[in-house]
Amino acid sequence: MSRRQVVLAVAGIAIFLVAVLSYVCDGGFEIGLNLVRTISALGTFLVAYYLFDRFGLDKEIKSRQMSSVLELADAMREVTIMANSSNAGYFLSFRSDQLKHSSDAPHFEEDKSKKIYADFIEMERGLHSVLSFREDMMIPNEIKSQLKKLEPVGRAPLEELNGEKDLILLRFDGKRGDGQEMGLFVPPTTLEEYCGKLESVTEAVQDWVQENSQVSVDIEQ
Incomplete structure (x- = not known):
């Protein structure tokens, strides 16, 4: 599962739990809101990690790949x-x-x-x-x-x-x-x-x- 899918899955689970708790529990709505806050914090972390990887590590790897490929092209000439x-x-x-x-x-x-x-x-x-x-x-x-x-x-x-x-x-x-x-x-x-x-x-x-x-x-x- 990709990082993007993980983030979407966490958001979906949060919405589902709020709905379920609101329906079956006394004070379920408040419990659900607290749960949402916790999951939101986790979601924020996952989004930050996803963006860091996408625009940080991935970019570095692609840059190094390009450098190696261009060196190969020079050798081929x-x-x-x-x-x-x-x-x-x-x-x-x-x-x-x-x-x-x-x-x-x-x-x-x-x-x-x-x-x-x-x-x-x-x-x-x-x-x-x-x-x-x-x-x-x-x-x-x-x-x-x-x-x-x-x-x-x-x-x-x-x-x-x-x-x-x-x-x-x-x-x-x-x-x-x-x-x-x-x-x-x-x-x-x-x-x-x-x-x-x-x-x-x-x-x-x-x-x-x-x-x-x-x-x-x-x-x-």
């Missing part, structure tokens, strides 16, 4: 991923304009259904500045849920390809690994699906900021 196929290379990021540019590239239609793989150590380093926000208690759950989708559940050795050779290699800018942790995403993920996951994070951040403030956040800058 710095991430650049290169997706290499046998046909072409595509620059990927959390920027919608960059993803659209890549999807409009001549060979994207041919490459979009190919599975991706990466050096998992390199990927961890490359996305750490963004994925670390999953542990920030101030990041809203709707954003965290999209961040979690960026990281595969597991890694499958490239030997499990069963002859399939045409893949997309993800490289993370300035975060080269030694190749020892190279593998396929588990569950298998295509280039198009991975682009969709990047875009979903961006949309979650932008939607939350727009819903909770008078401004918008631009990942494109």
Whole structure:
């Protein structure tokens, strides 16, 4: 039950008790008035507490959430991923304009259904500045849920390809690994699906900021 419902319930009980006592007891009306005074004092306290929480604590929490979300947006702007196929290379990021540019590239239609793989150590380093926000208690759950989708559940050795050779290699800018942790995403993920996951994070951040403030956040800058 919310605090507002509690306040309304207390008021309703007070009115009910006054009516009942006035009807069944000698001097019930006076008893009822005394009871109302007591309940009114309690109600005043509850209203004060409700307003304090609404305009005090809630405001502080929302402010801290906004600060964390904007820090995440700044980290997202710095991430650049290169997706290499046998046909072409595509620059990927959390920027919608960059993803659209890549999807409009001549060979994207041919490459979009190919599975991706990466050096998992390199990927961890490359996305750490963004994925670390999953542990920030101030990041809203709707954003965290999209961040979690960026990281595969597991890694499958490239030997499990069963002859399939045409893949997309993800490289993370300035975060080269030694190749020892190279593998396929588990569950298998295509280039198009991975682009969709990047875009979903961006949309979650932008939607939350727009819903909770008078401004918008631009990942494109």
